[in-house]
Amino acid sequence: MPAASLDVRNLSAGYGPTLVLEDVSFSVPAGARLSILGRNGMGKTTLLSTLMGMNRRYGGEILVGGKDLSPLKSSERARRGIGLVPQTRDIFRSLTVEENLIVGIKDRPRNVIQEAYDMFPRLHERRNNLGWQLSGGEQQMLSTARTILGRPAVLLLDEPLEGLAPVICEELMEAFTLLASSGEMTILLVEQRLESALDFAETVLILERGRIVWQGASEALRADPGLVEHYIGVGSLH
Amino acid sequence: MIAGKRILGAAVSAMLMGSVSAYADTIKVGIIGPFSGPFALQGKNFQAGVEAYMALNGKSVKGHDIEIIYRDLPAANPAQSRALAQELVVKEKVQYLGGVYFTPDAMAITPLLSQANTPLVIFNAATSAIVNTSPLVVRTSFTTAQTTNPLGKIAFNEGVKKAITVVSDYGPGVDAENAFRKAFEAAGGQVVEAVRMPMNTTDFSPIMQRVRDSGATGLFAFLPSGPPTLGFVKAFNETGLKKAGIKFYAPGDLTQESDLPALGEAAEGLKTSFHYSVAHDSPENKKFVEAAVKAIGSADQLSFPAVGAYDGMHVIYKMIEATDGKQDAKKAVDAVRGLSWTSPRGPVRIEPETRHITQNIYLREVAKDADGKYINKEIQTFPDQKDPGLATQ
């Protein structure tokens, strides 16, 4: 599946009585990269899981390649091109690495999992280990590889580098950049590390308390440390 | 206010009693039995026996119309039994109670009888002591001791010196065990082991292993009629006990006719003692079977509770005849003390003292009849058997 554009219009979502996302709208052209920034608890994860269809959506539309996927269940969204690497990784703990990958390949033949092993040779070494036996970095590789094997048109990455050793971070970021530059996928990256996020994407979006408070080019954000401090940093003292 | 209540009360009671008993002379008979649930087949046989009797003998006695009211009691449940009996007496105004498949259910009813001025004719419940609990109880079925008793002697005479008893662990099972042991040891044999199995046993192979290990040459078994008998007989064959020549004796509950199509050749040759075989050769029985099969719908389902019900209805008819429609329980019961007649099972008599039925017990063998159908073929008769369980009390 080639990369597709993503248009989000007036999306609102939440859990039970709480509204976590309010009226979020943005667009990403096919093959482009977008970083989503914001402090913890500001709705970034909810945004991605709502795009995937794993959350209650209160209103709004989600268009992939111009088609509205918002009425569909997440399995159908997955089959129409959205792929999510969740923050919690959510690997199947009771399945082996190889089995985890097989779940991700959708209807492609089994031998395509070699692609994942090419991307992360470490997974090949551990292919017969159960999910819960993996280290955090390996889990992240697995989760990422599993989603990528499904060849999503739009890939959603939720803090893929969190809690990982620098070496692995580098490895992962390389992989993402490679994927993105191949133009096969439109990628949304949620990342707390400003540098990584700005390096990765050409455009950036900042969420605060469920709303988009800033949207623009990475370079613009890089150039304005005050803005960064205000929205993302440990904070200036008021 | 009070008047209002009275009018309401009158209106309600008229509604509840229905319009019948007010002017038409109808005598109601309440029958309690397991018409649904795991024992539904036995209840169906009650109904078949009752209907067969009424089909052959008319639906009225001396101008009194008989109306039957059935109440379902799916499994042993004395509280419900009492509630049903009370409702039949008080609300439906039945003059006679009949049926009752389980002993505790009968025990729950008997204390009501004298106050209700209603006789109870038991069609099945087979513990000896029931008839002692009220003078208004008459039983037309059998007791486990009664049907078991002859087997002790038969077994010994067939060369069994050492026997093992295997019974279901509940009242009638224990009765059967005791009756057999007593008769068998009186004849000179020795019961080497007595096994009581939990009621819900489904796999009998370990029991058979135990039989084999006991060194006995004869096996006496008692299981209530129903699904487990199939497994028991099959296990006996399959574990090679049959081949090894171990002799198998049981009261007829084990090979009731409705189970025979399923038991099939597994049970062939099995010897049981009982008060009734559907294959009993007599004109009375032919008439009965024909009528009862019509009532029950299929020849395969007819079994011993039907004859208990049939004879029970005979007793009730005689009671109605004697009281001429008046409700007088004592007079009714007195009228049938010592009553004798030819039942489909053979000659029978209500013992004046015990009010239990005295009857022939037959030794039968499972065999094929002329049509290739499995029957309990009577091969020996023990006439005039009283209930030994009561004789000792």
Added chain:
Amino acid sequence: MSDLFRVENLSKSFGGLAVSRNISLSMPEGERLALIGPNGAGKTTFVNLVTGQLRPSAGRVLLNGGDVTQLGAVRRVRKGLVRTFQVTRLFSDLTPEEHVTLTVLQREGKATRILSRFRGNTHVADEVHGILGTLGLHEVARRKVGQIAYGQQRLLEIAIALALKPKVLLLDEPAAGVPSADTPRIEQALERLPPSLAVLMIEHDMDLVFRFARRVVVLAAGEVIFEGGPSEVAADPKVREAYLGNYAHARSVA
């Protein structure tokens, strides 16, 4: 004077993955401490360890100088170590009034009584309404919790904790999920906490943290990387790295 509350070298690992390492901190009476850190830093695990929901692999927890590490959660609460939950744990078909009444009765050892009426005690009722009033919950006191706003539910979490008359209070993200319009109410509630109470708050909303805390502890990858005044935290290079840049100390444990 010894510290009211003290944690010494607390460590916890799950199946080889260390989520807390050698955490030590102490709080005197009246302390206002904020615990911050990026996602996955082990903040909630820390609260669970301290309050007895989890057993530590090593280390000690001391309250009033006494070791409570071996005590279960219930006994720690009874000794005055009380927490709120990050995701509210309330009884959806009871009212705030009932929640707080039950808590007060429990504290007074009357909660298991059968032969008294739940609402029978006026001095309990007064206390309950006092607490609810302080937190601005009296308007919804008799509505089922399932029907009140999330912000109010968060306040109720605090109300329950206060009803236990704690010595040490651990607030796990008291403002998480609360609509921005309601945050001031929570902040107000925090300002009114008894001055002698030692409070440890986990929170992401830095504005709130800076207004509330006198001391900040930063946790990353299960260990304390900074401890100091709020004015210093933003300037600390390690903290900035943890939040803004590539935090190089994070590592995985196989």
Added chain:
Amino acid sequence: MHIMAQAGTVSAMPDAKSHLWRDAAGIALISACGAAGYWLFPDNLALLTRIVAVALLVLSIDLVVGYCGVATLGQAALFGAGAYAAGIACVNGVTEPMTLIAIGAIAGAAAGLLMGGVMLRAHGLAQLVLSIAIVQLFHEAANKASAYTGGSDGLAGLMVSPLFGLFEFDLWGRTAYLMGLVLLLLVFIALKFVVASPFGMLCRGIKQDPVRIRAMGAFVFPVLLKMFVISGAVAGTGGALAAVSTQVVGLDSVSFELSANALVMLVLGGLGTLYGALIGTVIFMGFEHVVSAFNPFHWMTMVGALLIAVVLAAPGGLTSLVGKVAASRQGKP
């Protein structure tokens, strides 16, 4: 206290007094229904007495299932303990009916203590299985101890003295029914107090979230065990009532089937209100009685259909239906 509230929400705020009034009205309604049963069905009092006895059992299940969230399919063990204790005491010369009821309640409570002690070690499905195993063991024990219990023949020959020396337990069952009704009312009122006590509230809290309760500084196990004992006393009272009124105790009173039926009645009526227990028992047993009299042979299908219909129409039980109707009424001004 002054409550500032909008007009629309006032009715949604139950007040301590309105609680009391509602309970008083409920109890008056139950008494009225009970009395109506006495006048309207004077010929069915044995059935009504049986319903009362089973209602006590169902109430006792509601205490543990509806208020504590402990699933049980073995409550008949407690009912049977009460029934056999009363029965054995009666056979051995204790014939005063209220004493027998008290003996039953104590035996039920003791059995409840035992059962709670075992069952509370597990959770969920395992807990359910423990309850099944316990009731089966009780059943087996009652069958084995036939010297005391009469085994499968039942414990017959209970000669209960007249109530207060005046009222015989007779064929028409008036004494038994009225005694049962008064007992039921007393138990119901007592249970209303129990569930309205701090203890009752604590149980409701435990049912919803034991972790929260612990964080409030309360222990969970002793509270649940206490409720098991109370529940056992209630079930034992029901068992003793059944024994006294029918003058016979059968193995069915300690059976899995009775437990399962009673649980079905409770779920049918609705959990956690006490009223649901009564409604469920009356509807289920009444329906069963009517259809089994109407067609003794195939009524089971109709009962099954009723259960399915209730799940489809009112998954929360029949009392939830009342709540829904009330809510929809409130919705319309």
Added chain:
Amino acid sequence: MQTILSIAIDALAFGMVLFIICIGLSLTMGLMRVVNLAHGAFAMIAGYIASYAARDLGLGYAASIFLAIIGTIVISIPLERFLYRRIYGSPELTQVLMTIGLTFCVIGITNYFMGPTLKIIPLPEALSQPLDVGFRTIAAHRLFVIACGAAVAGGLWYLIERTTFGIKLRATVDNAAMSDALGVRTQVVYAISFAIAIGLAALGGVVGAEFLPIEPYYALRYMVTFLVVVSVGGAGSIPGALIACLVLGFVDTTGRYLMPDFGNFFFYAAVILIVCLFPRGFLGRAQ
């Protein structure tokens, strides 16, 4: 020694019958979180179909089994669509109410149409013979049942551990939301699993008819046994169910051999002990 062997082989056969029937229930309870008390009713329906096929249509044993499995699954499809789907995710007690209601209906209807008598499924000549295995004779049918049980265990193991469907099923059980997000149609996975569970109930009902004879009350009579076995094994676990069936089968069988008078005590005491030692069952999945 002979006795021990002899008991062991009986225990194995009985345990295998339990296994074939219960593994389906274990799947529905563990994987789909539905307490399907009507499971036994499906086994019973299969028994009736097989009996009808064999006795009234004169089909062979194998054909009867096949027809019974297909027929039962066909009957279960509308029930799944119109009744079971309503209770997925409902509280367990609501599920209990509905499935008990369904069981009552099945019993009532069966009683009405098929009558209350026992129905047998005639065995082919080869299976009905006692077989001499050296130390004792054993019914060939028992060996057949053991073989069936082993085949079911092996087949299910292969299906669940080795096939893509099995991997998707396990993934769904492990984390349904994530499976969905990866494009697994979990509803379809559930529907197929339900059909497999019913098919296994059907197979067990037919081949186990020698142990648990087919009659209308079957659906309730063995309900407790099935429920206990599944819980002891741990809902959703094939090896767990296998171990539970073999252990409980063994306890039951030896208990009945050694102390038949206290057979039930043994069984339920063992159940209590096991449940206390393994609160989630032998190999249960965490709730």
